[in-house]
Amino acid sequence: VAQLAALVLAAGEGTRMKSRHPKPLMPVCGKPMIMHILDQLELLGPERVLVVVGARREQVIAALAQRRVEFVVQEPQRGTGHAVQCAQGALEGWQGDLLVTCADVPLVRATTLQQLLDTHRQERAAATLLTALYPDPTGYGRVVRDAAGAIVGIVEERDADAAVRAIREVNVGVYVFQTPALLEALAHIEPSNVQGELYLTDVVAVMARQGLRIAAFQTDTPQEAMGINDRVQLARAEAWCRQQICQRLLRDGVTILDPTSTFIDADVLIGADTVIWPGVHILGRCIIGAGCTIGPHAYLVSSNLGEGCAVQVGAVISHSQIGAGCSLGPYCHLRDHTQLADDVRVGSYTEIVRSSLGPGTKALHFSYLGDAQIGARVNIGAGCVTCNFDGRQKHLTVIDSRAFVGSDVILVAPVHVGEGAYIAAGSVITEDVPAGALAIARSRQIVKPEWVRRRFGDQLSPNA
Numbered sequence: 030v031a032q033l034a035a036l037v038l039a040a041g042e043g044t045r046m047k048s049r050h051p052k053p054l055m056p057v058c059g060k061p062m063i064m065h066i067l068d069q070l071e072l073l074g075p076e077r078v079l080v081v082v083g084a085r086r087e088q089v090i091a092a093l094a095q096r097r098v099e100f101v102v103q104e105p106q107r108g109t110g111h112a113v114q115c116a117q118g119a120l121e122g123w124q125g126d127l128l129v130t131c132a133d134v135p136l137v138r139a140t141t142l143q144q145l146l147d148t149h150r151q152e153r154a155a156a157t158l159l160t161a162l163y164p165d166p167t168g169y170g171r172v173v174r175d176a177a178g179a180i181v182g183i184v185e186e187r188d189a190d191a192a193v194r195a196i197r198e199v200n201v202g203v204y205v206f207q208t209p210a211l212l213e214a215l216a217h218i219e220p221s222n223v224q225g226e227l228y229l230t231d232v233v234a235v236m237a238r239q240g241l242r243i244a245a246f247q248t249d250t251p252q253e254a255m256g257i258n259d260r261v262q263l264a265r266a267e268a269w270c271r272q273q274i275c276q277r278l279l280r281d282g283v284t285i286l287d288p289t290s291t292f293i294d295a296d297v298l299i300g301a302d303t304v305i306w307p308g309v310h311i312l313g314r315c316i317i318g319a320g321c322t323i324g325p326h327a328y329l330v331s332s333n334l335g336e337g338c339a340v341q342v343g344a345v346i347s348h349s350q351i352g353a354g355c356s357l358g359p360y361c362h363l364r365d366h367t368q369l370a371d372d373v374r375v376g377s378y379t380e381i382v383r384s385s386l387g388p389g390t391k392a393l394h395f396s397y398l399g400d401a402q403i404g405a406r407v408n409i410g411a412g413c414v415t416c417n418f419d420g421r422q423k424h425l426t427v428i429d430s431r432a433f434v435g436s437d438v439i440l441v442a443p444v445h446v447g448e449g450a451y452i453a454a455g456s457v458i459t460e461d462v463p464a465g466a467l468a469i470a471r472s473r474q475i476v477k478p479e480w481v482r483r484r485f486g487d488q489l490s491p492n493a
């Protein structure tokens with residue numbers, strides 16, 4: 030079987046982004062551009078993946094720490110051809126094919142990469158280019174062919190005359206090479222262009238002159254070939270990628286009422302028959318079960334939701350684990366590793382932080398639960414507050430199963446409410462409550478009969 034190595038060019042300065050961050054890490058639909066590429070490359074099962082890093086490379090290397098990649102350093106950055114030259118040492122003796130791709134061409138699908146590779150192998154080419162046909166090819170390198178249609182070179186926009194600029198077939202920046210032929214051709218490129226750089230694209234003309242076979246595969250989906258050099262292109266890529274994500278989910282049985290106002294990140298998974306209302310954001314890594322309803326205007330970040338949950342208008346849920354059959358919102362805020370078991374109900378204006386709620390527990394109205402471990406079938410009354418912070422440290426509130434916490438109860442942590450205990454409304458609980466007990470911690474009501482008449486005479490009150 031022919032072997033495959035992949036080389037991702039990610040060393041460029043990314044000047045046109047005008048950013049302090051490295052371009053390869055800029056996200057498209059919540060996922061760094063280079064991660065989009067690495068994930069698609071992985072589906073081809075390459076033996077090796079090399080990444081050329083240079084500008085702001087500490088950040089790029091740190092972001093890829095968990096990936097199975099080899100780093101090649103390009104310093105200084107003297108062009109895409111120079112970037113590949115820097116990998117020469119690492120590729121010494123590599124006889125397999127080399128798939129070269131750019132970190133700023135993030136949306137090429139694995140199926141397209143596979144077709145490119147298949148074309149390369151079927152045609153026994155020395156180089157095979159991925160090309161796209163654009164109505165407006167401005168900014169891309171153009172694929173120049175001779176009268177017979179054979180590829181003779183790639184000319185950059187900056188170096189092109191009017192005739193070449195009129196060519197609409199562009200170089201995507203994704204190529205497969207026979208590695209030895211590529212390394213040989215790289216020795217012959219010159220920085221004789223407007224930018225004074227060593228262009229990888231120039232190896233195509235070198236190879237053509239050497240009489241080597243240059244093949245091409247043209248994508249039928251030009252949008253996937255977008256190169257992202259500035260933020261206008263980034264926004265365009267974002268829009269297209271978002272549309273693709275919604276279409277994939279729709280095909281998988283998710284109802285999205287208005288895909289144009291729904292923002293779902295690249296790595297989100299959603300079960301069938303879930304219904305997503307307009308204005309919903311589902312960001313980061315989320316796994317949403319089947320048969321949920323979400324929104325309108327709910328905001329979920331890196332959280333998992335079990336089957337059959339109802340997430341209502343204005344719910345904000347981040348970094349939390351939600352069981353099946355839960356009902357959340359309207360307007361609730363769950364954050365920082367909150368864990369809800371099955372059939373939990375969290376209602377309007379309730380905030381939950383670093384807490385766990387057992388199955389069937391309810392906190393329906395206006396509560397704050399922070400650093401709380403709450404058991405099963407607990408009732409949290411309206412306006413209940415855990416005082417988890419003493420000004421220096423956070424403390425735990427533990428409420429055992431089937432406890433009943435009345436409205437407007439203040440729980441001063443650390444405190445423990447035993448199983449099945451009752452706490453009277455309006456209590457300020459500073460001591461543990463044993464299982465099965467009733468705690469009342471409020472001053473007794475005093476009623477003074479006839480007090481108003483004694484105070485104000487026959488008139489009921491001064492304002493009456």
Ligand code: UD1
Pocket residue numbers: 038039040041042043081083103105106107108109110111112131132133134168169170171183185199200201202228229230255256257258
């Ligand atoms: C490049 C291609 C162009 C193609 C376009 C597609 C060249 C000369 N031109 O142009 O034909 O149409 O991509 O999007 O290759 N990089 C390095 N080291 C460097 C310079 C760049 O690693 O010294 C990396 C960048 O990080 C980037 C990629 O190579 O990921 C492409 O560089 P960029 O400057 O964006 O090239 P384009 O002008 O877009």
Ligand code: MG
Pocket residue numbers: 131133256257258
């Ligand atoms: Mg580019």
